[in-house]
Amino acid sequence: MLGEDFETRLAGELQFPAITDLVEWCDVVLLDLRTVSVENQADHEKGMQLLDEIVQAPTHPPVVALCDADDRHMLLGVMERGAFDSAENPPNVLELRLILRRAYKFFAAENELNRLRKTSREAGRLHELLGASTTMQELFALAQKVGPCDVNVLITGETGTGKELLARAIHQLSPRCARPLVAFSCVNLPETLIEDELFGHERGAFTGALACRRGRIEAADQGTLFMDEIGDLSLGLQPKFLRVLQQRTFERLGGNTTVNVNVRLISATHHDLPEMVKKEKFREDLYYRLNVVQMRLPALRERREDIPLLARHFLQRSSEQFKKNTKRFSRLAMSALEEYNWPGNVRELENVVQRAVVLAEGQTVDSWYLPANVQGGSQSLPTIRSYEEEVRQFKRRLVLRTLRECGWRKAESARSLNVARGYLHRLINQLGIRETEGAAPAEPPDVILPPRRIM
Known part of the structure; x- marks a missing residue:
């Protein structure tokens, strides 16, 4: 009845254990509440109860209710209970298709928004x-x-x-x-x-x-x-x-x-x-x-592992702003950024990167494009951490920087650090290093919308 664009399934075709499984089984729920389909008051109440259970689920497909045209109370009731839309009986097939398409697009957009929010958090961004x-x-x-x-x-x-x-x-x-x-x-x-x-x-x-x-x-x-x-x-x-x-x-x-x-x-x-x-x-x-x-x-000095991520972000943004072809930091420049104590925090880091991009002549920002105090750490703040904690943080920054430069290849990183591969693995575990730290967000895959599944 709905056409080739729609894949129609009946509720009796699949026995799902929980309402939350609907999100995997269909994209839109068409709930039939017409008098000819509801034999008694108990069946009617069961249909309304099913509507309540669906809309109360954290993630659920939109519900389109099919009601009698002369029952205005029912039409308003299902909308108040959280139905996406309603259609009158007898249904106009063209109008019903438009309602279902709109509900499907809304559901797809909502899922994409949730996916992007989750991806942004996983990629180190809020x-x-x-x-x-x-x-x-x-x-x-x-x-x-x-x-x-x-x-x-x-x-x-x-x-x-x-x-x-x-x-x-x-x-x-x-x-x-x-x-x-x-x-x-x-x-x-x-x-x-x-x-x-x-x-x-x-x-x-x-x-x-x-x-x-x-x-x-x-x-x-x-x-x-x-x-x-x-x-x-x-x-x-x-x-x-x-x-x-x-x-x-x-x-x-x-x-x-x-x-x-x-x-x-x-x-x-x-x-x-x-x-x-x-x-x-x-x-x-x-x-x-x-x-x-x-x-x-x-403070930025309390989360030094974020400095490369922030520096690259500011580098890309400043390059676009000033129409420069600057693409990367040299190893010495990144090391200087990581070791500096940043009394002005992220704002100071952004200003330093902007200055370096303006002065840089090639694709690489070298250490001499950084301010003198950043190069030598002369403005470092007095440490308030213990000797052991300072050593641990230095080891963590060194291992993390080497892993990034080697593309997270453990064997190559161990050779670069001149340590055994097994010892490097122990360091990674002891220092709590994760591969996602400082990684650039992955490109989101192209979203291909499947045929609409109507229950």
Whole structure:
């Protein structure tokens, strides 16, 4: 009836043990709830129960319900229960084909999106954040859990570690992703200007206020507000901001009208907020409101195994930006990048790579194109790790770099390091080295859509 593009299967043809197996068996479910097909009320309730079980599965094919045209209550009911669409009885075959094709395309697009999300994480990427190290993978996993939950998040870490990128990744993983993320930095601004930026003002609130202006909080309504360097928010503004978090209301400057907002707050700071609370420089009640879930971005020197991945990413991006033919780092240059302590973190690394690409004349970035302090490590930070830990990290970087250069061929890597192959295998296990570390993301395979399978 549906044509050659569709492969039709009946539920009686396959006895699947669980609803979740439907995703492997069909691409669209056509659920028949017509009066002529439902002999009694029990059969009708069984059909609705089956619909509930399908849509409650974590991954399920879209459901198209076939209902009587005069039963508007049934048509609305199946849509409220999560059916993708409904078709009236008697069905118009052309219209039914269009509905099924649309449902199939939606299901295929959803599967592709899930595949790309999984691939990006496995390749050491979460949206714009890069990192294949264990620390970053754990952080990405936490972000995947926290993102869909509408809770406040406090991101801590040194300047330049990518706190705003993490905030944007969390926003993209949340149900609010279709709404804006409004970012605001509290650094080095007068209190009056911060208040106006956050809460807005009414016309005539002060000299020069010629029109009503919405603030950042109001602009983020139904979306996400990212407060960068929240630790620099003055004590005078903290109670007013706390009220927004507690009651979701505020008044613009110069106004008496209460404005209701629904925002998710993600805040970031490089300050030690608990210490500021002890010194009474930050309100304790506000700190607890911000700190529902805390995520710490490690400094770059704490995840040195990510430096090659980040450096190559910045190299490719800078080469495209400046229209250069630079394609790689020399061994000495990469070694210098890995050994430097990066007080400015990822931001400093990006700037150093940009400079090197601009100065480089060939396809290879040599060490002399790097700043003098990076070449010699003269700006290295004092180590706070033990001697044993420093030696272990040096061994790990050396083995990992050699494996990458040899294409992860163990025998060749052992010869390059002048060690026995068995000893190299022990080092790899002891140092927790994985082949996926720093690897470039694989090209996604071409997606070939199979014939639509309709149950």
